[in-house]
Amino acid sequence: MSQRELLAALQQEGEARIAALWQEAEMEAEALRAENAGRLEALETGMRAALEEEKEEARRPILAQAAATVQRLTLAAEERVAQRLRTLAEEHLPQLRTGPYAETFAALVAELPAAAWARVALHPDDREKGASSFPGALLRSDPAIAGGVEVETAGGEIRVVNTLDKRLERAWPELLPVLMKEVRRALDRPGTAEKR
Structure with missing residues (x-):
């Protein structure tokens, strides 16, 4: 090579x-x-x-x-x-x-326990009804009372408040959930948001 x-x-x-x-x-x-x-x-x-x-x-x-x-x-x-x-x-x-208030007033008075009522507080427009329902009692007008009566015995040992205001106060814990449910239902309806 x-x-x-x-x-x-x-x-x-x-x-x-x-x-x-x-x-x-x-x-x-x-x-x-x-x-x-x-x-x-x-x-x-x-x-x-x-x-x-x-x-x-x-x-x-x-x-x-x-x-x-x-x-x-x-x-x-x-x-x-x-x-x-x-x-x-x-x-x-x-x-x-308004309307059948005379019957409502009579029903509220009828619910009171039997006693010698000495003092009665009521709406000024109810004085006449109060005078006939509580003869001899001292009537005191109170425009803050929407309806019904506040009654007291002479010595003050018994006092009962049977007014529309007190009824609302007592019923409110049961009424409020029902009302709130209705409010929620109204808000949940279609088209409600546009109206707000």
């Missing part, structure tokens, strides 16, 4: 080795790229999951605070509505004096 042939053979062998090394390096690089792409995908997936978890962690107290605020505002609004309903009911008591 001549020197030229030897050089050509060595060059060919070197080129083959270089090509093999390049091919091996490219295969390793491709394997590393695939491995890194998998790692990167796993890292991105983990980061997305961690971010979602952090968002959920941050969201929970905000939602809890919002729910508490809604509940507080709802209770405050319901309290204002309840107070307004009570005021309206009290304002409408004088309207009960």
